[in-house]
Amino acid sequence: AQVILAQVQHLELALALLPSPSAMGTEDSGPQEADDIPGHPEGQLNQKGLSASGDGEPGAGRVADSIGSTGEKGPTHSLAGELPAAFREYLQRHGIPLEVYDAPCPRHVRLTAPADPGAAVDVAERRRLVASLASVDDAVPQPVSWLPAGEWWELPQEANLSRTPGYRDGRLFGMDAASGAAVLALGVEPGHDVLDLCCAPGAKLVYLAERLRGRGRLLGVDVAEHRLAACRTLCSKYGVGDVATLLVDDGTHWRLRSWDLLERLKAAERDGHGKKGRKRRREQVMAAEEAAAVSEEDSFVMFDRVLVDAECTHDGSVRHIEKYRSQWGGLEGMDRRVPWLSTSQLDELVGLQRGLLWNGWRQLKPGGVLVYSTCSLASAQNEEVVRWLLDRDPAAARLDALPFRLGALGEDCGGVPAARCAALQSGGEGESAVAARFDPVTSRTSGLFLARIRKEAAGACASGEAVY
Template sequence: MADARSAPESLPPAFLEFLQENGLDPMMYSMVDTIPRYIRLKPGMEPHIPEIQSELKCHLNKVSWLPDFYAIPPQVQIASSMAYQQGKIYGIDAASGAAVLALDVQPGEHVLDLCAAPGAKLCMLADMLGGRGSLTGVDVAKHRLAACRTMLQKYSLGDRCRLFVADGTSFSILPVNSSLGNGEGSTCHKDNGSTLSEWTSKRSWKDRQKSKKVLVDAECTHDGSIKHIQKFEFWGWKTLDRRVLDAERTDDLLHLQLRLLTNGFKLLKTGGSLVYSTCSLTVAQNENVVQQFLCKHSSAELQKIDSADSWPCRSGSIFKTLRFDPATSQTSGLFVAKFTKLQI
């Protein structure tokens, strides 16, 4: 059980109690200044590393276990750099990159990101597809999905992805060769090959295409992100009470996570792979959701993530699930589970 007496002084008592109830060590929130910041280098930009290092005034330390990822000091800001503005680098935590890599996306596959915002994982998926197959990004918040579109265009990936404003718990996929502006969405905007549309259901289930790979990086309490929790010092701890500690909101989140996972699996082809992840470290939002899902879906089976043999993470309390955390992994906290759909 976590020892609240050893916690950073800035954390409020209610949050310390939350950590203690979930067996989490509050000391990880004192590591915010020691955990590296991670960036992903756009493929093909390796020759620009010396100039990027010169501009950022730091060394880019290659992450040995994650292709195209580099660690930089946590205090380095990239948003104002030319490398970022010109689409050579973007920020994404290494643990989040691992969740994407766990899907083992191959060129030519049909991939669905059911909780796509803010867009870094979507860019990584688009690069992995290599301009072949299809990629669909979904998010319930229009302004957040618009940010995804901007990011895809910035990295010249706008023509490789369709974006839909939709509830991920009920979304279903349009056939790849369908026109995105043929009445399937209530609004449709095109800009440099990238499309953002509000999705509405007008097709039968059997007419809808299923994906070979599905990513469900579900909404959660974000307690595993020490940088996110640190922001509450500026937002106010009452905001944390509402977003993280409120029991009614937590219950709603658990229901949402299970529904997202269930719908993502429904949209998965037989033999395909689905990765479920959250940046919470609580058992309720991770192993418990996985266990509930497996009990209700006999065609779902947890799958070993082969590439994880070299990852700096530990096993979850359910075999084949993984956990990243600041102390073990030098990353934000992240839970990862990979499923396959069996032929029943």
């Protein structure tokens, strides 16, 4: 108890200096985690557009280890040593090290924003919440120093958040720190119009809603109705249901003709009874809208910020892969359930990623910012997809510096290996990082890639042409 008390006292200065949520991450800067929403893996990759399997919320980019050891041990027996041959061959083809799958991956929790958007942060209350984390399985919470001060904390991987009142009443949110970095990279500010194009299962969506502080509009689009149900549950629990509007549609083609249409679609969601009823009402609204449209390109809505958290192979999500061993019938089933291990299926997936990125890009206002992220560690799904967009719209697409200093953790390019960083570097030596790659070894997070892209002027996407 004395050790825990000393640790909490050690963190009091960081909590006392905590800025308000509206000042953090701007341009200047059930018991599961939300990315662990349960579900059988069969058929889950097509929830964002493919006919494959997969689940889990992506993590984020590679940064130097800023936290240090907590004395945590790795898995009791090697996950890497049990991976099926086809998956190991996939990792070898894409240069993904096996050590990623044996490194400990702590849990992360963030302190949510006040329910009242206009309320100031209660620092004393936040101290009590952090102290309550110390009671979870004798855990000693550690601050995640490269995310907003006092907001993000690391716990041992076995910590059970459901034992804390703060989790049950929505003051604590289980979310991988890398996923938080993807949201903060977007630089959302109150008053922005924001599009989350692949929003399920909803952890990033809720965080985006909180950062709007009650001012602005947020749309979440996903192709899977049952995954949007998970989003609705999270939005309700964390009090952002009035901020975020959720729509079921194909993220590679969906576009919003007007804000008035959005209000009618929201009404359709409320009026429809059950999945079939909501679908029928949406179809009626869209049919009336199409009949009234003057042309295919008639007055589409544009957004200040767009998050494209694209479907991917999930190879960076160690928790996701661990579920095959612990919950989904064994790792040997991956060969059957994960068709993207083959080159031809991977090509199909990359086509989907390009389609999602392009559709998000063409809905971004000039001067706006898009963040592309995946929970894959393969360059083919990350740097190469981003490079495809830069080549597709060279007049408008510019890599943009991340609004937080990953370089302060030890490497100028945010810990991204030098060759990969150079492939997406916006300028010469000394430039800020524009992309990042996280994994359990270097950042003590789940695996995730992110890149920040700014639209400087109207370019090829103005035509609305979808080529990918």
